[in-house]
Amino acid sequence: MTAETKFVRFDSFTVETGVTLTQVDIAYQTYGTLNADRSNAILATHAFSGDAHAAGISPETGKPGWWDDMIGPGKGFDTDKYFVICANVLGGCKGTAGPSSINPATNQPYAMTFPGITIRDMVRLQKQLIDHLGIERLLAVAGGSMGGMQALEWAVSFPDSVAACLPIAATARHSAMQIAFNEVGRQAVMADPDWQSGDYYGKKPPARGLAVARMVGHITYMSDDSMREKFGRRMREKTTPSFDSSVDFEIESYLRYRGSQFVDRFDANSYLYITKAMDYFDLSAGYSSLAMSLERAKCRFLVISFTSDWLYPSYQSLEIVNALRSRNRDVAYCELPSTYGHDAFLVEVDEQTELVRGFLHQTFKEINRR
């Protein structure tokens, strides 16, 4: 299964703060076939550093998509049955409009003149794409981490346009600790003199700051256990730890590698905009409570969390579940055992596959019965 990135350009898009962007591109991929009555479409929403390439093999990089284990023929999101769409988020750097895009008014990259964006803006742009594809109602919106926030926002913002919502390892709003980790990453980027207040395009990017930011991120995506299992106190050139700065702990080399690798594929200003959108996201904003906001939703919910995920801990998923139950919404909740921490939503494929397959099957049946 090869993956082709397609683009749609909208003449204009007005963000929540009121700023109107013109010539707004959105990059997306699709897998499987849309059925005749357009009732089998699923939107997969990506996490912070993801992109439209969710499944299949990229013809450019030869790499599988970020959720390739879950999306494909016979997989959890079975492309023999369903038509799966994934789009790069607004504010991103993989084909959808973001700070690195060219501002048609100036012919220069927006950089920090790009307007502040929200999770709701991301979802509203996705809605325009879904409309463009002629899909009236999505069978499901599903995603992990920030992808789960988008799924929740879909359920509340467009209750008539989604039949099922699958927020995985997600939250209805960031805690102080989640904001804190994002803020450290932003400060690391902005502390790099190469950041130049965001005007680094065509020059040296703030590579060192962005790498440090990504290192912090990677620690929070793992767990104490998974780091112990994968790295422990092993060193790269020695078998016994001893004080000698020429040798490194494997965990250090791993983090440095992941940090430097990230710099080649991600835009530092997108890092700032998207983490801010995550921090500001609060599904209950404008309502008297989370339950009141979720009361708007009409879809079924499958909420999943993972035992060792300390970045998006299970209690945040339970908050969503309890709010839904208090409004008599149709919600199933599973806390899956895992040692992988937040990464589990990408890694724990077997149990998620079973859960997702059954849930989608049931939803599809109910829709077509009505």
Next chain:
Amino acid sequence: MTAETKFVRFDSFTVETGVTLTQVDIAYQTYGTLNADRSNAILATHAFSGDAHAAGISPETGKPGWWDDMIGPGKGFDTDKYFVICANVLGGCKGTAGPSSINPATNQPYAMTFPGITIRDMVRLQKQLIDHLGIERLLAVAGGSMGGMQALEWAVSFPDSVAACLPIAATARHSAMQIAFNEVGRQAVMADPDWQSGDYYGKKPPARGLAVARMVGHITYMSDDSMREKFGRRMREKTTPSFDSSVDFEIESYLRYRGSQFVDRFDANSYLYITKAMDYFDLSAGYSSLAMSLERAKCRFLVISFTSDWLYPSYQSLEIVNALRSRNRDVAYCELPSTYGHDAFLVEVDEQTELVRGFLHQTFKEINRR
């Protein structure tokens, strides 16, 4: 109680890697009075960013010491009964020899020519100070976090010189996760172009990198709960979160403040040397097991951990306790309930006071009975 910093200069000190330093200063403070038979001396060992000013009010800054809640007349470490000593660690920047000290051979700061140091080196220099003060055996060595590592090292390296050991919120060796967080801090410092490979003395210090490093540290010292209680999603200028970059979450302002404040009081190269010493610390190194290393110890142990401390989790204290028990050593263990995370060892004063007071009293009685 005012606190006066004293200094001893040793002609030379050879670190574990074999390098000999000359004219090695050690800065220390003492509280209370040494008794006639010199049997009431307690060494308080400080954590990563601490210094010799453990108790009383500094005449320079007017500020209380880092463990002032625990050390003083009638307090846990009761200076009406005991003589408490606290020294700045080797590699530090508050009066004891470290990378910012002048190398007598060059008349320039050592910077990165300072030799790599270990927790054992810190303890060996403290032992020279204790010898200098004419104290043959310490009643106790007590400290939290890196201070607890030093306490453990004392018990194993100088079994005849310490009657009691109190490692609090500590570990016998850093996990991959602990190394990972330290490595992020080091990378943040070294990513700052002002770091200049450590040769920044007399110039602009790597303030931005050091501030980012400290921000990461502060997150790990707190807990999800304590951050929620203290900051939640509150904003500084608004009551409701909304997307507007002119307002900040309080947690962001707090972290930025603590980061910038740290830069004024800490040396970036000391940050690198001391975190490395923590990461390389392994009490079992050179022994077939942790139990075999702790078998050398002859003292009593009081091991304390805190429920919400995810940076130095209770299982690490239990590892120490189990190893001691397997060798029939005298060990008491308490896991104290707290929401303060790793900071609890500085904050949870009441319960620690009771535990420490009783334990020291019993130890003192046993010593004087023999």
